[in-house]
Amino acid sequence: MKAVCWYGTHDVRVETVPDPAILNPQDAIVRVSSTAICGSDLHLFDGYIPGMEAGDILGHEFMGEVVEVGREVKTLKPGDRVVVPFTISCGRCDYCRRGLWSLCDNSNPNAWMAEALYGFSGGGYYGYSHLFGGYAGGQAEYARVPFADSGPIAVPDGLSDEQVLFLSDVFPTGYMAAEQAEIKPGDVVAIWGCGPVGQFAIRSAYLLGADEVIAIDRIPERLRMAEAGGARTLNYQDTDVVEALKELTGGRGPDACIDAVGMEAHGVGPAAWFDRAEQAVRLETDRPTALRQVIQACRKGGVISVPGVYGGFIDKFPMGAIFSKGLTLRTGQTHVQAYLRPLLECIANGDIDPSFIVTHRLPLEEAPGAYHTFQQKEDGCIKVVLSA
Amino acid sequence: MTEQPQPSDNGTQPSVTGTRGPSWLPPVVAGVVALSLLRWRTLRRLLAAGAAAAVAYRVADQSGLVTRLRFGRGPTPLTVTRAVTIARPRQEVYAFWRDVTNFPRFMHDLESVEVTGERTSRWVARGPRGSRRAWDMEMTENRLGEVIAWQSVAGSPVWFRGTVRFHDAPGGNGTEVHLTLARLSPGTLGLLSGPPPAQQVQEDLRRAKQLIETGNITTTEGQPSGPGGGTHQVERIAGILRRIAAAVERARDRRSPGETTTASP
Numbered sequence: 165m166k167a168v169c170w171y172g173t174h175d176v177r178v179e180t181v182p183d184p185a186i187l188n189p190q191d192a193i194v195r196v197s198s199t200a201i202c203g204s205d206l207h208l209f210d211g212y213i214p215g216m217e218a219g220d221i222l223g224h225e226f227m228g229e230v231v232e233v234g235r236e237v238k239t240l241k242p243g244d245r246v247v248v249p250f251t252i253s254c255g256r257c258d259y260c261r262r263g264l265w266s267l268c269d270n271s272n273p274n275a276w277m278a279e280a281l282y283g284f285s286g287g288g289y290y291g292y293s294h295l296f297g298g299y300a301g302g303q304a305e306y307a308r309v310p311f312a313d314s315g316p317i318a319v320p321d322g323l324s325d326e327q328v329l330f331l332s333d334v335f336p337t338g339y340m341a342a343e344q345a346e347i348k349p350g351d352v353v354a355i356w357g358c359g360p361v362g363q364f365a366i367r368s369a370y371l372l373g374a375d376e377v378i379a380i381d382r383i384p385e386r387l388r389m390a391e392a393g394g395a396r397t398l399n400y401q402d403t404d405v406v407e408a409l410k411e412l413t414g415g416r417g418p419d420a421c422i423d424a425v426g427m428e429a430h431g432v433g434p435a436a437w438f439d440r441a442e443q444a445v446r447l448e449t450d451r452p453t454a455l456r457q458v459i460q461a462c463r464k465g466g467v468i469s470v471p472g473v474y475g476g477f478i479d480k481f482p483m484g485a486i487f488s489k490g491l492t493l494r495t496g497q498t499h500v501q502a503y504l505r506p507l508l509e510c511i512a513n514g515d516i517d518p519s520f521i522v523t524h525r526l527p528l529e530e531a532p533g534a535y536h537t538f539q540q541k542e543d544g545c546i547k548v549v550l551s552a
Numbered sequence: 553m554t555e556q557p558q559p560s561d562n563g564t565q566p567s568v569t570g571t572r573g574p575s576w577l578p579p580v581v582a583g584v585v586a587l588s589l590l591r592w593r594t595l596r597r598l599l600a601a602g603a604a605a606a607v608a609y610r611v612a613d614q615s616g617l618v619t620r621l622r623f624g625r626g627p628t629p630l631t632v633t634r635a636v637t638i639a640r641p642r643q644e645v646y647a648f649w650r651d652v653t654n655f656p657r658f659m660h661d662l663e664s665v666e667v668t669g670e671r672t673s674r675w676v677a678r679g680p681r682g683s684r685r686a687w688d689m690e691m692t693e694n695r696l697g698e699v700i701a702w703q704s705v706a707g708s709p710v711w712f713r714g715t716v717r718f719h720d721a722p723g724g725n726g727t728e729v730h731l732t733l734a735r736l737s738p739g740t741l742g743l744l745s746g747p748p749p750a751q752q753v754q755e756d757l758r759r760a761k762q763l764i765e766t767g768n769i770t771t772t773e774g775q776p777s778g779p780g781g782g783t784h785q786v787e788r789i790a791g792i793l794r795r796i797a798a799a800v801e802r803a804r805d806r807r808s809p810g811e812t813t814t815a816s817p
Contacts, residue, residue, distance in 0.1 A: 169778030181776040188768045219778030236767065256765045258639040258725055270762045273770045276751060288770075300775045308775060311766070446599065 166552075167221045167304035168531040173211030174539075176222065176532045184300060184308035189236035192312035194248060196552040198325040199226035199303050201531070202250075202333055203359045204426070204473045206539050208293065212427060212449065213475050215277060215295035223303025224250035224290040225332040227325060228552070230316070237312045246316035248309055249500035250333045252288040252299060255314025259287075266497035271311065272297045281476070286497060303531060305552045317504040320512065326519035326549060327511055330360070334547075335518050336503035338364025338424070341471035342372050344494040345420035349373040352413050354461060355395070356454045357424035358386035360521050360547050361471050365422050366393040367516055378412060380405055382430070385544045389520070401432055406461045417463030426472025429453035442479055449476030459485050470495040524548040631734040632750045636757040638764050639726040642718050646697045648764050649716050649729075652689075658759035658769070660752045672705070675712075685709060711736040731757060 169179045184193055202225050207213050227247040230240050240246065253260050257269035268287030272278060277295050278285035288310075291301020300308065309316060319328045338361045347353055353369045355362050358381035369377045370393075379390035380398045387397040398408050409418055427450035430436065439451035455470070459482050462468055468491055486493060510516050523546045526534050534548045587595065638645050648654055652673045656662045663676045663684065671691040679685050687708035693701035693715070701715040712735045719728040733753055762769050 165776075167776065167778065171778070177778065179778040181778055184776055185774060187771055187774050190766070190768060217777075219780065221777060254762075254766045254770075256639065257761075258637070261639065270766050270770055273772055275758060276755065298772050300772070300777065310770070445596070446603070 165305035166528055167300075168223060168528065168550075169218075170208060170216055170220045170222050171218045174209060174536075176209060176535050178529050178531055179219075181221065181304070184304075184306050186232060186234045187308065188310060189234040190311055190313065191234045192230050192237055192240050192309045192316070193232040194226070194228045194246065194302075194307050194309050194316070195231045196226050196228040196302055196305055196307055197245075198228070198329050199223050199528070199550050199552060200329060200332075200334075201225075201303070201534060201538055201548045201550070203361065204292070205535070207427060207473060207475065208291075209535050209539055210428065213293045213295070214281075215274075215293040215298075217294060217298075220291065220293070220298070221300040221304055222291040223301035223307075224292055225329065225334070226290075226302025226307060227319070227329050227332060228307075230312075231306070233312060239313045240316060240318075244316075244318050245321065246318055247328050247331045247504070248290075248302065248307070248316045249331075249336075249504060250289050250292075251315075251497060251500045252290065252297065252310055253314050253501055254311050255501075260314065260501075263499055263502045265314075265499040265501040267499075274298055289497070303528065303550060303552075305528070315501065317508060319508065323511060324519065326522050327517060328508065329549065330364070330518040330521065331500075331504055331507055331511075333498065333500065334360040334521070335364045335507055335516075336500045337361050337471050337498040338366075339368040339371075339503055339507060340498045341365045341422050341424060341469045342368035342374075344467070344469040344471075344496075345369070345422055346467045346492075346494075347372045347374045347420055350375045351419040352376045352378065353420045353422065354378045354380065354409055354418035354458075355390075355422040355424055356380045356458055357426075357472065358383070358390045358397075359424065362386075362422075362424035363389055363393060363521055363546075364518070365424055365471065366390055366395045369420075369422075370394055371510070371515065378409065378418065383541055385523075386546060389546065392520075400457075405457055409461045413463070417461055418466065419463055420467045420469065421458045421462045423455050423458045423468065423470045423472045425454035427451060427474050427476075429455070431457070439479075448479040450474045450478050452478040452481065456480070456482055459491065462489065462491055464489045465491070467492045467494065471498070521547045522549050526550055528552045631732055632753045633730065633732045634750065634753045634757055635728060635730045636761050637721050637726050637728050638761050640764055642697050642720055642727045645727040645729060645764060646700070646718050648760070649700055649718075650694075652702075654763075658763055659756050673702075677710075687712070729757065729760075 165181060165183050166178055167181045169177055171177055186193065205222060208216060208222065230242050230244040230246055232242060233240055251266040252271040253265040253268040254270040259267040259269055266287055272285050272288040274294050274297060275285035288297025288299055290299050291303065317331065341361065342365050345353060347369055351374050353374045355365050355377060358379050362379060366377050366379055377395040378398060379395040380400055381387050382399050382401045387399060390397050396412065398405055429451045431453035435456065436453045439453045442448045443451050458468055511518065523544055524534060524537065526548060528550045531550055534550065537543055537545045538548050652665045653667065655665050661678045663678050666674045668674050668688065673689050674686060675689050676684055676686045687710045688705045689702045689712065690705050691700065692703045693699055697718060699715065699717045704710055704712040715732045717730040721728050731753065759769050
């Protein structure tokens with residue numbers, strides 16, 4: 165089969181590889197119909213996530229048709245059309261049973277690596293380095309889906325691939341970001357980053373009753389898409405964001421702030437240069453330029469929700485601001501399985517049509533160019549869907 | 553801030569703290585000066601070397617080499633204790649451990665366990681270079697749902713003791729399993745091979761948890777990857793160090809009598 169393989173920083177190739185096989189009796193094999201490139205795939209593309217090996221198959225947002233199931237799989241059968249959550253979860257451990265699916269105890273076969281770095285290991289994810297399980301990803305014609313009874317969700321034929329594909333990651337991730345922000349009616353929510361996760365966070369914040377959403381980015385087409393979603397926007401390149409947010413909130417600051425940027429923040433001014441320099445010499449692995457601003461801007465007693473991915477260490481973290489303002493910091497990989505059913509319902513009854521996010525539709529073979537376009541934010545690229 | 557009074561050294565050496573600043577200052581100043589004298593490329597190499605050394609230590613630790621070098625010889629039986637919480641009722645977890653034939657499914661290097669009597673069983677473990685080592689174990693303690701202990705019978709080529717204790721996790725959230733392993737190969741020159749590396753015991757417990765909770769051991773073995781790749785650097789280095797560790801053990805074993813080592817077919 166054809167698969168998108170990682171060979172090094174900025175080196176992604178489409179290669180012919182063996183078809184995946186059932187390795188455990190709880191596995192299923194899915195013939196991929198659509199798969200997307202995630203913003204977090206760019207962290208792999210840019211070489212910031214440790215534990216990648218040449219030849220690793222990328223991709224954690226995918227859907228398709230079940231073609232084979234292991235003998236212990238009970239809820240799926242060949243022919244089912246499914247969306248696969250990026251989080252691999254056993255469904256039996258204490259974390260899965262509490263709904264903390266992305267923290268599964270049993271799904272990372274390389275848990276020792278993550279334990280060495282983080283103290284404990286979360287679950288495994290498709291195509292996201294050996295640190296997080298080393299699973300072959302879904303940017304391929306076929307994918308092996310472990311723990312098939314506690315992941316994939318069957319989707320009705322009446323909904324198109326582009327309407328349901330983003331249940332695999334970015335829609336639940338944006339939704340959980342808004343949910344973790346503990347939004348109450350009347351709240352003003354500020355969201356840094358208007359990539360796909362930020363876009364879904366904007367719409368989710370309104371679904372959850374936010375009074376107003378203020379979105380921050382610098383890319384014109386992303387700001388326009390945020391405005392289409394009902395947000396007021398700020399371009400951080402020509403605005404002092406912290407001051408502007410104070411002004412827009414009557415001097416109070418936003419009630420909840422969402423960092424949908426993560427470890428490769430851009431930013432302007434000395435702080436941004438400083439982070440680039442520190443990351444370049446590995447004094448920090450992640451650039452928290454946006455996160456610092458998020459913390460600075462948040463009102464007293466507010467909530468900070470971080471769906472943006474961080475992998476290692478950051479420098480000059482303003483713990484004093486968090487403490488002095490009594491902030492709550494909520495983070496984590498998305499517990500996708502917990503959101504599949506309710507969000508599929510939102511799509512089915514027309515509350516939201518996630519296909520608004522798609523800007524590029526390409527065949528799988530053109531993935532290397534698509535990674536480049538997405539990384540450079542060329543050609544108005546916000547979300548790439550590859551058809552396998 | 554108050555200055556710590558310095559204990560005088562019987563008057564032979566007057567304290568210099570008051571006149572020359574805090575004691576940590578000179579080395580820090582020297583360090584900063586030294587760093588500033590280094591060329592950027594050299595500094596980067598130093599940083600890279602430090603990172604490489606940290607990775608090498610980590611890999612050596614994973615492979616068991618560090619454990620062997622630090623604790624490999626000595627007269628005391630060495631033990632490793634690790635714990636895991638399994639989201640199943642205590643009686644079920646106990647029943648899994650009560651059946652010794654389950655052990656080869658999750659224990660590193662253990663090839664087979666055969667029940668030979670009410671309390672006895674014969675264990676076969678893989679050794680270095682395809683060798684095998686067999687010995688008899690006896691259950692020495694068994695309290696329903698609380699504790700099970702096994703020990704190698706007298707005269708075995710391996711002295712081995714394992715104890716598993718079971719407790720209810722707080723709030724009824726499953727069962728805590730506390731595993732203690734002690735292992736020695738008796739030697740004539742006081743050369744002893746120590747217990748399995750702690751990381752290995754941790755991995756054994758992790759696999760046991762996967763088996764009990766999900767019924768299978770989580771794996772990616774056999775999945776596809778792109779051609780020319782799959783260098784598996786970490787595994788390769790760990791493999792080399794594992795072979796060194798095994799060679800160290802073999803050198804000790806050669807001096808130990810009572811070995812039942814058979815070549816692999």
